Amino acid sequence: MITEKTLFAQHVEKGLSASSKFLSSMYFYDKKGEGLFRQIMNLDEYxxxxxxxxxxxxxxxxxxxxxxxxxxxxxxxxxxxxxxxxxxxxxxxxxxxxxxxxxxxxxxxxxxxxxxxxxxxxxxxxxxxxxxxxxxxxxxxxxxxxxxxxxxxxxxxxxxxxxxxxxxxxxxxxxxxxxxxxxxxxxPKNIVLPAYNDSKGITSEFNLNLLDRINKELGGDFDRTQFEHVAIYNENEGIAKSYIKSKIDQTVSILENDTSFHFKKGELIHTEISRKYDLDIIRNIIDNTSLHLDxxxxxxxxxxxxxxxxxx
Ligand SMILES: C[S@@+](CC[C@H](N)C(=O)[O-])C[C@H]1O[C@@H](n2cnc3c(N)ncnc32)[C@H](O)[C@@H]1O
Structure with missing residues (x-):
């Protein structure tokens, strides 16, 4: 039977070997991640x-x-x-x-x-x-x-x-x-962006906790002081994106699947998108369904x- 741990390890391997690195936001929510998300929900900026x-x-x-x-x-x-x-x-x-x-x-x-x-x-x-x-x-x-x-x-x-x-x-x-x-x-950006990059650094901690989770659950050796949280918001498309950025050239190993990954200085791991909506966008999304916006x-x-x- 494929365990949650195997699925997590497979996802990490796929995401970190892609030409544009990514990790799914689904993996933010271990016990620590959940606690951090609760703190985020209590922030004025969120x-x-x-x-x-x-x-x-x-x-x-x-x-x-x-x-x-x-x-x-x-x-x-x-x-x-x-x-x-x-x-x-x-x-x-x-x-x-x-x-x-x-x-x-x-x-x-x-x-x-x-x-x-x-x-x-x-x-x-x-x-x-x-x-x-x-x-x-x-x-x-x-x-x-x-x-x-x-x-x-x-x-x-x-x-x-x-x-x-x-x-x-x-x-x-x-x-x-x-x-x-x-x-x-x-x-506008001045309202949206602080929700993903708050002044107390909790969203940063939440994002970087993914690296701790890989270390803990998959035997990774990420040195999280060599990575940083980055959030951007493109007002025209209405999408906020979060990344983890490598501060230096470095290689990280993961014991669970005996792999290692190289990060260039400034290289990004895309971790989350947060789309903002208007009614036209949502109408386009429900197009081809029998759902009516009531x-x-x-x-x-x-x-x-x-x-x-x-x-x-
Ligand atoms: C951003 S929180 C939102 C929680 C709640 N819906 C709210 O509005 O406050 C996302 C929640 O979805 C859960 N979650 C994320 N991806 C999931 C998935 N693929 N299947 C089930 N739960 C998921 C997380 O564990 C977390 O509790």
């Missing part, structure tokens, strides 16, 4: 969390009303800590709603299952640990489904990947099922949006 929280706190009742049904399965992809989600879930009837958070992090699933049951007693919670890309087919059922994909997680995919992913969701959804998408809106909610600054899409 406006995304507060904006979406504001929408769900103040308009959650109306959103829940538009999503409700007699028997409802609410499936959350990449659920994280659930702090925002509880503001929505508290408006659904407890006896006829099942909440299924999916996350690749086992700890996140253990924590959210416990906390959500404490926050909303009597809500049925069935946490699932795994990669949501691989488990969409398991989500088919006869009850009405609402899929939550919050926190602008879609923005970690390029538009082609996002299109493919939404098409996959469209296939597992039945007529009347709904998708609640949380998306960060396009806005409702849009925004925070008072109009930085962030939650969209309800219904399968017709």
């Amino acid at each position: 406006y995304l969390t507060n904006c979406e929280l504001e929408i769900l706190m103040f308009q959650g009742h109306e959103i829940a009303h538009l999503l409700s049904d007699e028997h409802l399965e609410i499936i959350e992809l990449g659920a994280g800590d659930g702090i925002k989600t509880k503001e929505l879930l508290r408006h659904f009837p407890k006896d006829s709603t099942v909440y299924r958070p999916i996350d690749i992090s086992e700890q996140a699933i253990i924590d959210i299952s416990k906390k959500m049951s404490d926050w909303i007693p009597n809500l049925k919670v069935e946490g699932i640990c795994g990669d949501y890309f691989k488990m969409l087919d398991n989500l088919k059922s006869n009850n009405k489904k609402v899929i939550l994909f919050l926190g602008s997680n879609l923005g970690n995919m390029n538009d082609e990947q996002a299109k493919g992913f939404i098409q996959q969701l469209n296939l597992v959804m039945q007529k009347g099922d709904q998708l609640l998408l949380g998306l960060d809106l396009i806005k 409702h849009q909610f925004t925070d008072h600054k109009q930085y962030f949006t939650n969209l309800i899409l219904t399968k017709h």
